[in-house]
Amino acid sequence: MQQEKKAGEGEPAKGASDKQAAGAGKPVSRRRPDRPFIPFIGFEDVIARCGHVEKFGLLPDGKDRFRKDRRKKVTDRDCKACREKKQQEEQEAADQRRAEKERKKADGGEQKPRRAKSPGREPGRLPDGSQFEVRYDAAKQLWNGTLTIPTPGGEPLSFTKSGSGLFPLLAALDKLYRGSLS
Numbered sequence: 001m002q003q004e005k006k007a008g009e010g011e012p013a014k015g016a017s018d019k020q021a022a023g024a025g026k027p028v029s030r031r032r033p034d035r036p037f038i039p040f041i042g043f044e045d046v047i048a049r050c051g052h053v054e055k056f057g058l059l060p061d062g063k064d065r066f067r068k069d070r071r072k073k074v075t076d077r078d079c080k081a082c083r084e085k086k087q088q089e090e091q092e093a094a095d096q097r098r099a100e101k102e103r104k105k106a107d108g109g110e111q112k113p114r115r116a117k118s119p120g121r122e123p124g125r126l127p128d129g130s131q132f133e134v135r136y137d138a139a140k141q142l143w144n145g146t147l148t149i150p151t152p153g154g155e156p157l158s159f160t161k162s163g164s165g166l167f168p169l170l171a172a173l174d175k176l177y178r179g180s181l182s
């Protein structure tokens, strides 16, 4: 490849010494020594995807190995003006969506009425007399819990579960009971 360069006398080595040079307050050239700047020798009109004409820069024949690829890149996309216009439109659409969202939020989110609680049942509360029983098993490092729910005129409902965290266990038992209702 082109890695092997003729030992450039006086050329600073890459990497750490570059940083050192910068640290020493010396200006470091941004130009890559292996890629000399080649000015375009001319321009060609090519049609971009959008149908507009773009100026396509040509490098000297011997130094334009990728001319075909570069040209394809230009013809495969919209012209600069169209791309900028599109970007601006997308930006405006995004701004509009954001504003819309803010407005809805300010209105108190009226879009969807909050689900009304079903009458007769308070979903947030367990029935009267509900009982949690928990016992810690140190060997297994688990809480074993049972939730007992009395039912009017019937056998009480009972839910059993184990978990390492006490409060998550209580919440999970609560959820088991609610799951059994639906």
Ligand SMILES: [Zn+2]
Binding pocket: 048, 050, 051, 052, 078, 079, 080, 081, 082, 083
């Ligand atoms: Zn265009």
